[in-house]
Amino acid sequence: MTNNSPALSIIDRRTLLWGAAALPLASPALAQSHDGSKTGPYTELYDIDRTIVSLDAAYYGAMTRATHAYYRQNTDWVNSHHSVFLRSALAGPTRDERLQPATDDVAKLIGASPAEVALCAGGTEALYGLIVNYTPLKPGDTIAMADVDYDEMQYAMEHLEATRDVILKRVAIPEPSTTGNILEAYERLFNETPRLRMLLLTHVSNRNGLVMPVADIAKMAKSRGIDIILDAAQSVGLMPVDVDAMDIDFMGFSLHKWVAAPLGTGGVYIREGRKNDIAPWLGNRIRDQDDVRARVPTGTIDFAAKLTVPHAVAQHYEIGPDRKLTYLRGLRDYWVERVRDIRGLEIVQPNDRDRYAVIGAFRLPGQTTIEQAREVQKRFVERHGVLVVAKAGLASGPVMRVTPALFNTPEDLNRLVAAIRVERSLFV
Incomplete structure (x- = not known):
């Protein structure tokens, strides 16, 4: 490879997807019409x-x-050039210039400018920084979160309560989670909490897959001077995410x-003009404030992973975001429709198509504790060769989370x- 490899090279479309641009559009009627084939339109990509069977x-x-091959290529290149690359001692682009396309492509993915985006090791790291370093709070202010929010982000909110002399309010999202009762729950929270300053909001819950009406909640919050920190760990790349919209x-x-993209990749977005409301990470002075x-x-960091991000983003677009979502939703509908008739089984997810994407969840009859849910996870792996995940945290109780991937099939x-x-x- 040359010194200009690999980040600034043009991706060879012939090797990008093995012709995946011509893959058939998955039918929205997959759940009703598919014959349960052992292959799908995307299985050959992996x-x-x-x-x-991993449903996680x-x-x-x-x-x-293709992305994995490109990541291995980048790993070899970084290892070959080691500190000479890291210190920008190579001829040609500097280290940061080679990394910049990743930020540029991710910014376009979410409708932001590159100056508003920083790449990091994942959503958890990004959100810890946003939450813990949120500066506008005053003693006596209130912050809020919901039962559908991710565990570690709840820990960060609890850290704020413990260290910043603020009050943490918890919200249980009503079930069934219709658009109307979700908005009513937040309007009630806003009306009853005059000193509410910041709200943690999860776009797609990692517990039961609930998709929040983010724009509607943000409109209500902004009219009251309430900031939202959005957890989009489960939505970017799955469904349209536009920070302006x-x-x-x-x-x-x-x-x-x-x-x-490779493991250990994610990002933080801060709108231009709001950067001073998020303090630098532990007083970070390496960058301009x-x-x-x-x-x-x-x-x-894993520089090879970051260098690979543009390839992953390009492949995301090559497959087609709408195709991906249609196929994944079809897989979700496929299994849900085939277990609805089981007496006592709970599908812990709304029927409103705007309120779910691909993540689903269920409870077996009589399943009420996290210990029981963990037993289900263990039995499904050991007896059936199927990985589903026990998730606690919902006000209504623990669930079994089911998350198909593009490589999964109806079989x-x-x-x-x-x-x-x-x-x-x-359990009965």
Whole structure:
């Protein structure tokens, strides 16, 4: 490879997707019409172990074969040039110039400018920085979060309460979670909490897949002077995310889930003009204080992963965001429709199509504790070769989370359905 490799090279479209641009558009009627094939329109894009059916894409979506090959190429290149690259001693572009395309492409992905985006090690890191370093709070102010929010982001909110002399208010999102009752819950929170200053809001819940009406909630919040910190870890790359359309000033997100970039990639967004409301990460002075990159750690990172981000973003667009969402929603509908008739089984998700995407969740009859949910997870893996995930935290109780990926097929979901039917009497 030349000294200009790999970040500034043009991606060879012939190797990008193996012709995936011509893949068939998945039918919205997948759940009703598909024959349960062992292959799908995207299975050939992946080299993964299929011993266990993994339905946990909400944790890690896995790189495609092409992106993984590009990541290995970048890893070899970084290792070959080691500190000479890191110190910008190579001829040609500097280290930061080679990394800049990743920020540029991610900024376009969310409708932001590059100066408003800093890449980091994932959504959790991004959101910790936004929450813990949020500066406008005064003693006696209130902050709020909901039961559908991610565990570690709740820990960050609890840290604010413990260290900043503010009051933390918790909201239980009503079930069934219709658009109307979600907005009523937030309007009630806003009306009853005159000193509410900041709200943690999750775009797509990692617990049950609930998709929040972000733009509507943001409009209500802004009219009252309430800031929103948006957790978009489960939405960027899965569904349209536009910071202007949602009117969001602060957002943290992952890239290793639905964008299918390497592990340890994500980003923080801070709207221009609001950077001073997020303090630099632990007093970070490596960057100019007005630089958004001062709001994330600046240690030695996986540079190969960051160099690979443009390839992953390009492949995301090549496959087609609408195609991805249509196919994934079809897989979600496929398994849900095949277990609805099981007496006592709860599908812990709204029926309103605007309020879900691909993440789903269920409870077996009689399943009420997290210990029982963990037993379900263990039995599904050991007895049926299917990975679903026990998730606590919802006010209504623990659930089993199901998250198909692009590499999953209807046959994979048939194994899930069979496992549910076998284990449905486990706790009754």
